[in-house]
Amino acid sequence: MNDVTEPDSATLAERAKLALGKRNLIFIGLMGAGKSAIGRLTAQALGIPFVDSDHEIERVSRMTVSELFAAYGEEEFRALEARVLKRLLRSGPRVVSTGGGAYINERSRRQIKKGGLTVWLNADLDVLWERVNKRDTRPLLKTENPKQTLENLMRARYPIYAEADLVVLSRDVKKETMVEEVLAAIADCKKVEMP
Numbered sequence: 323m324n325d326v327t328e329p330d331s332a333t334l335a336e337r338a339k340l341a342l343g344k345r346n347l348i349f350i351g352l353m354g355a356g357k358s359a360i361g362r363l364t365a366q367a368l369g370i371p372f373v374d375s376d377h378e379i380e381r382v383s384r385m386t387v388s389e390l391f392a393a394y395g396e397e398e399f400r401a402l403e404a405r406v407l408k409r410l411l412r413s414g415p416r417v418v419s420t421g422g423g424a425y426i427n428e429r430s431r432r433q434i435k436k437g438g439l440t441v442w443l444n445a446d447l448d449v450l451w452e453r454v455n456k457r458d459t460r461p462l463l464k465t466e467n468p469k470q471t472l473e474n475l476m477r478a479r480y481p482i483y484a485e486a487d488l489v490v491l492s493r494d495v496k497k498e499t500m501v502e503e504v505l506a507a508i509a510d511c512k513k514v515e516m517p
């Protein structure tokens with residue numbers, strides 16, 4: 323028999339890394355989708371650096387995301403986020419987890435699209451809610467009815483997230499399973515890296 327029928331001896335992570343090439347892998351999606359957690363584990367599996375844009379924003383500003391929203395408002399936060407993302411995406415390959423609103427901002431979205439391969443962690447409302455209601459670190463959810471706010475954000479944002487190169491369904495399975503699905507999506511990605 324010829325080579326075509328032989329099993330691929332390279333591991334999933336190796337195949338994903340090869341397919342990614344020099345591009346960044348950029349996680350997008352709503353709060354609670356798992357961008358920060360799954361992004362970090364995916365970077366480990368790929369053996370490339372990881373950075374979370376919210377952490378980087380907090381590091382350079384020496385303020386938390388909540389403090390930034392309270393002191394300067396969302397518009398200023400988005401401007402800072404766009405500047406930070408531009409710098410983080412300059413060289414690859416690395417895994418970049420963004421905050422949920424980054425891809426919704428036109429300027430950041432342009433940079434993200436230019437900056438690498440995007441993967442949308444798509445999750446349903448109950449999964450997201452179960453995860454985000456345990457913490458109060460998300461200023462946009464400090465409303466009278468945060469679950470309704472989350473649902474409104476889903477309606478407004480999901481058509482935009484859908485522009486991502488890859489989509490993986492985020493749900494209550496082991497994080498390692500999520501990572502494997504992300505790696506498989508990258509490895510199977512037909513979009514060829516441009517030189």
Ligand SMILES: Nc1ncnc2c1ncn2[C@@H]1O[C@H](COP(=O)(O)OP(=O)(O)O)[C@@H](O)[C@H]1O
Nearest residue numbers: 352353354355356357358359453493495496497
């Ligand atoms: N597959 C998963 N199973 C269980 N918990 C998860 C999973 N993915 C993420 N989480 C948890 O959900 C919470 C939100 O995840 P996080 O990575 O902060 O999301 P995001 O950065 O998209 O807002 C964290 O406590 C994280 O550990």
Ligand SMILES: O=C(O)C1=C[C@@H](OP(=O)(O)O)[C@@H](O)[C@H](O)C1
Nearest residue numbers: 352353354376421422423460461
């Ligand atoms: O959805 C958003 O607009 C935001 C999501 C947050 O990040 P996570 O998606 O990692 O929670 C953080 O950037 C900020 O609170 C705003």
Ligand SMILES: [Mg+2]
Nearest residue numbers: 357358420421
């Ligand atoms: Mg996050």
